[in-house]
Amino acid sequence: MTESEADGAPLEILDLGRRSYEDVYRLQGERLAARIRGAVPDGVFLVEHDPVVTRGRRSAEGDAAAVPFPVVTIERGGEATFHGPGQIVAYPILLLPEGRRDLHRYLRDLEDVVIQALAALGIEGRREKGLTGVWIGDKKVCSIGVAVRRWVTWHGLALNVTTDMDSFRSFAPCGLSADVMTRVMDHFPGGPEGKGPSGDLMAQVKLALGEALQRVFG
Template sequence: MSQSIADTLQVRWLGRVDYQTTWQQMRDYTDNRDQNSPDQLWLLEHHPVFTQGQAGKAEHVLAAGDIPVVQTDRGGQVTYHGPGQLIGYFLIDLKRKNIGIRPLVTGIEQSLVEYLNQQGINAAADPNAPGVYIDGSKIASLGLRVRKFRSYHGLGLNVNTDLEPFLRINPCGYQGMQMTRMSDFGLTQSVEQAGTELAPVIAKLLDYTHIQWDK
């Protein structure tokens, strides 16, 4: 194993893409990767979609309306993805990186907290509810899947998302969960810019010494 492979995070910007197509691409990469395959962070937006995690319950989808609901294989319950939300998918060889799933989740949460703090937003993780919060309102959600020590799925950070669709569900299974977004605090980043700013924070907190950008 090359030390440089374990220390390198390849970051890809995919633009606005279909959820199910990207989900299949994640599974394909996870199934086909070998010891020389780089760990990757995929940054993107999705077209509007509700996704049900493995713990999801149908009653938490209140009124999907014209937005499709997709049953997926990540952890957690129902959430919304759509334009204006930064998605980060973590395709990591946990055994090679010598990191467990709980430390990975904690590292992702702390990356989001540190990034938002850099932007002047006082955010925090909640040990009892995965994600990142500002005064009780949720700004970022997490949901991962690990198969054969390889992770996929990841985070959703509300940058300038339309929050109305969250009213159609109980976000992450919590009735009345209040959602927020970066633009509510006067920030004007595009989703791509937010991803470009967040990626180095993620790399640092997950102990990658080199970022390889692939746009």
């Protein structure tokens, strides 16, 4: 694929299923390098991780000392957060076009993706003034932390769907109380059954997220 073909190609959304953080970190790096070269088009990895805590550039020393999961320090912005089963993580690897090379705007675009996906499920998501991420009421459902290299993005967002919320209790997620965190299933119309009207909630959220990614970045 030529660079001009890559730039003009539609957004690729790649469902990786459940994978370790280390595997997907490596895949991100490979895709990032290829996108910088113009060898591949913009793409997004969707994945469910094995349990892990990642620490971003703003993480304080010792903030994950009591965590019972593997801990990985990475290049993204933000503080410590949990990834694991029941959570959908999206890693957009996109060349930001001229005129949109503003990381604050990109963060707002990622929030828009999640808010649109939640709306498709009948749930009202919102922003919290002065903070990054998406809330449902007074609870945080999605954490966001990104990095950019030569205006190509990597890392991304983590949306709690059926996540075991006790996984957040051994540290301060994004510098907040664990009690602030929530998951989609607890706000789904009809009750916290972990299922939507047509079956598996994880599959429905993944579909809604993919459609929102296409609208915002496609």
